[in-house]
Amino acid sequence: GQWRGAEGEEERILSRMRVKKLPMILALHLKRFKYMEQLHRYTKLSHQVVFSLELSLFSTSGDVVKMDRMYDLVAEVVHCGSGPNPRHCITIVKSRGFGLWFDDDIVEKRDAQAIEELYGPASDISKNSESGYIYIYIF
Numbered sequence: 010g011q012w013r014g015a016e017g018e019e020e021r022i023l024s025r026m027r028v029k030k031l032p033m034i035l036a037l038h039l040k041r042f043k044y045m046e047q048l049h050r051y052t053k054l055s056h057q058v059v060f061s062l063e064l065s066l067f068s069t070s071g072d073v074v075k076m077d078r079m080y081d082l083v084a085e086v087v088h089c090g091s092g093p094n095p096r097h098c099i100t101i102v103k104s105r106g107f108g109l110w111f112d113d114d115i116v117e118k119r120d121a122q123a124i125e126e127l128y129g130p131a132s133d134i135s136k137n138s139e140s141g142y143i144y145i146y147i148f
Contacts, residue, residue: 031066031078035146041088053088055140060085064146080146087127089139099139101127 039058042051064080084102099112103121110117127141 031148033148035064035066035080035148037144037146039142039144041140041142053090053138053140055138058141060141060144078148080148082144083147084145085127085141086143086145087139087141 037060041054043054044050045052060082062082064082065077066080067077082103084100087099087101089097089099099110101119102109102111106121108119108121110119127139
């Protein structure tokens with residue numbers, strides 16, 4: 010992914026983790042809030058983090074590499090708003106070529122590409138405060 014630092018410079022971030030046994034359901038959770046000492050409060054990290062609709066992982070056990078698993082992105086939990094309070098989230102679930110948006114007691118059918126629109130704003134001047142922070146993949 011990419012990260013935009015405090016000075017506005019972009020950095021490419023790579024993360025590596027070793028997993029012995031891959032789960033059937035994989036949940037990836039982004040840290041979207043950071044305590045800012047100078048403000049004495051938490052602020053939202055709204056930078057864009059692009060997640061793949063498919064994720065290929067492999068399991069390692071010692072020196073033996075086991076078969077790859079292809080995961081499909083099936084749901085995204087999105088935080089709405091500019092700060093941690095008030096907390097309001099929506100969930101988007103992919104279903105047969107379209108997306109189901111769950112917002113409290115309202116369920117809407119939307120284009121499946123809507124998940125990609127909520128990765129976070131592409132620039133600092135974006136007014137979009139909706140940012141995905143939990144991504145659910147299924148094997």
